[in-house]
Amino acid sequence: MAVDPLIEMRDVNKHYGKLHVLKDINLTVGRGEVVVVIGPSGSGKSTLCRAINRLEPVESGTILLDGHPLPDEGRELAKLRAEVGMVFQSFNLFAHKTVLANVSLAPLKVRKRSREDADRRSRELLERVGLLAHATRR
Numbered sequence: 001m002a003v004d005p006l007i008e009m010r011d012v013n014k015h016y017g018k019l020h021v022l023k024d025i026n027l028t029v030g031r032g033e034v035v036v037v038i039g040p041s042g043s044g045k046s047t048l049c050r051a052i053n054r055l056e057p058v059e060s061g062t063i064l065l066d067g068h069p070l071p072d073e074g075r076e077l078a079k080l081r082a083e084v085g086m087v088f089q090s091f092n093l094f095a096h097k098t099v100l101a102n103v104s105l106a107p108l109k110v111r112k113r114s115r116e117d118a119d120r121r122s123r124e125l126l127e128r129v130g131l132l133a134h135a136t137r138r
C-alpha cells in the first residue's frame with residue numbers, strides 16, 4: 001500500500017553547541033501510521049519530536065507536515081502548533097481543575113470547541129482509558 005506521508009523529514013541536522021544531535025535525519029510517517037522511536041537516553045528522541053512542531057529550530061534540511069514546509073514563526077506557526085500534539089515526559093496537570101477540565105482545556109482554549117462538545121469528547125477518551133469514574137476528581 002502506498003504511504004500517504006503526513007510527516008516528512010529530509011536531511012535534518014541540529015547541533016547543541018558541539019553536540020551533533022540530529023544527523024541527516026530522514027523520516028517519513030504516513031497518515032494513520034504509528035511509529036515508535038527507540039534509543040538510549042540522550043540520543044535525541046525528544047529533540048526529534050520537538051523539531052516537528054518547531055519547539056526546536058533545526059539548522060539544515062526540510063520538514064514537511066502534510067506536504068507543507070514548517071512555518072518560521074507568527075500566526076501560521078501558531079496554527080500548526082494547534083494541530084501537532086505533544087505530551088511531555090514530565091507533564092503537569094492543573095491541580096485546581098478536575099480531571100475532565102484538564103482534558104477539555106486544550107480543545108476549549110486552542111480549538112475553540114464549545115464546552116459541551118469538548119466535555120463529551122473528553123468523557124469518551126476517559127472512558128477508553130478506564131478513567132471516567134475519576135472525571136470529577138481534582
Ligand SMILES: Nc1ncnc2c1ncn2[C@@H]1O[C@H](COP(=O)(O)OP(=O)(O)O)[C@@H](O)[C@H]1O
Nearest residue numbers: 016019021039040041042043044045046047048
Ligand atoms: N536545550 C538543550 N541544550 C543543550 N543540550 C541539549 C538541550 N536539549 C537536549 N540536549 C542534549 O542533546 C542530547 C539529546 O537530548 P534529547 O533529545 O533530550 O535525548 P532523548 O530524548 O533521546 O533522551 C542530550 O545529550 C542532551 O543533553
Ligand SMILES: [Mg+2]
Nearest residue numbers: 045046047089
Ligand atoms: Mg527524551
